[in-house]
Amino acid sequence: MSKERIQGMHLTPIGGAVVLLEPGDGLDPTDADAYLEPLASYLQVQEARRLIYDLATVPVIDGVYYDWLKSVHAICAICGVEMVVAGMTPSAAYALAHTLNETPPFACALNVDRAR
Amino acid sequence: MAKQPAKPKGADQILIEQLMLNVGRISAVIEERGKNIFVQGNILSKDEINDYSVEFLELFVMLLQGGAKVDRRSAEFKALRQFFTTMSQQIQVRGGSMEEFVRYIQFMQHVIIEGLGEEGELSGQQLKETLLLLAGVFNDIILDVYRVYLEQKESTIQAQQEELREISTPITEIWDGVLTLPIIGTLDSSRTMIVMEKLLERIEQDRARVVVMDVTGVLAIDSQVSHHLVQMIRAVGLMGASAILTGIRPEIARALTSLNIELGDVLTRSTLAEGLKEAFKYLNVQVVAGH
Known part of the structure; x- marks a missing residue:
């Protein structure tokens, strides 16, 4: 498995044209432009069909982070990749549901296994 | 001396x-x-x-x-x-x-x-x-x-x-991966918070795939209650589970349309039994009568 490190995130192909994205501490969700192009490029090189965005280590998802997730979803859609958000903690889901005024465009799964 | x-x-x-x-x-x-x-x-x-x-x-x-x-x-x-x-x-x-x-x-x-x-x-x-x-x-x-x-x-x-909190949130795993939540009475902000917190924890704990929320016991609904319901359903979705809303009585349905409230893409069924059937269908489970 070839691991790719775009600054602030780990990208790992986990088989079956699925790529796992694990955000790191250095990820700046306010600067989506810095990540989207390298991400799209990586997904295309890997011929990915699905991107699993693992949120297990993200304790809070505020409006800014949600917008970032939507941006990732949008770029994935353009590349023909389905994005699934996995591992949202109950507290993060609780807080996000209170701020959302729409149904998220991306699919959600309880954990990475379920998202595969 | x-x-x-x-x-x-x-x-x-x-x-x-x-x-x-x-x-x-x-x-x-x-x-x-x-x-x-x-x-x-x-x-x-x-x-x-x-x-x-x-x-x-x-x-x-x-x-x-x-x-x-x-x-x-x-x-x-x-x-x-x-x-x-x-x-x-x-x-x-x-x-x-x-x-x-x-x-x-x-x-x-x-x-x-x-x-x-x-x-x-x-x-x-x-x-x-x-x-x-x-x-x-x-x-x-x-x-x-x-x-x-x-x-x-x-x-x-x-x-x-x-x-009382436990009684007001009787979340039951009725089938492997299926949770039911009958809501009885009024769904105000504080109760929604408690119910939602418990429900999300149970989804994680039981690795639930479907949550059937039954509102047969909800006597009245207003924009705030419906907003809370939608919030709850959305939170369930964010946890990767599917929510099915059951038991919306005709007068409640009428109230929702009068209030111009759209439940969006929320999956609804008339009764809890119908909701369970839908959940089983989602899980590819077939319930067959015994001999």
């Missing part, structure tokens, strides 16, 4: 002497009263009353042996307070009345005071000091007893509130 006049007895000595001289009578009076109050009400047995009376007098004498100035931090004083705390807890647990118990403590004090009058040898100053000592000790004891009573009440209320 002229003989020094005898130092007047302190309040502690007066009380010790009085208790030593009249221990049998005081103990008998206290026991008798205790039996009238607690044995008749089946709160304490005769033996328990006897033991308590003896223990009280022992502890009280031990406290007085420490001097006229009662040290509230002393081990003896702590022991006496602990004695009443334990007795108070026992009486409460057995359904006794706190008022009666406090009256019983006051009665103990009165018995000791009455004994003082019988001696008739005390000066006004000695009497004052003795009464002040008794009042100080017994007031502290009564305050302790009430503190314990309030703590016990508070923990009972907390336990009841917790029980």
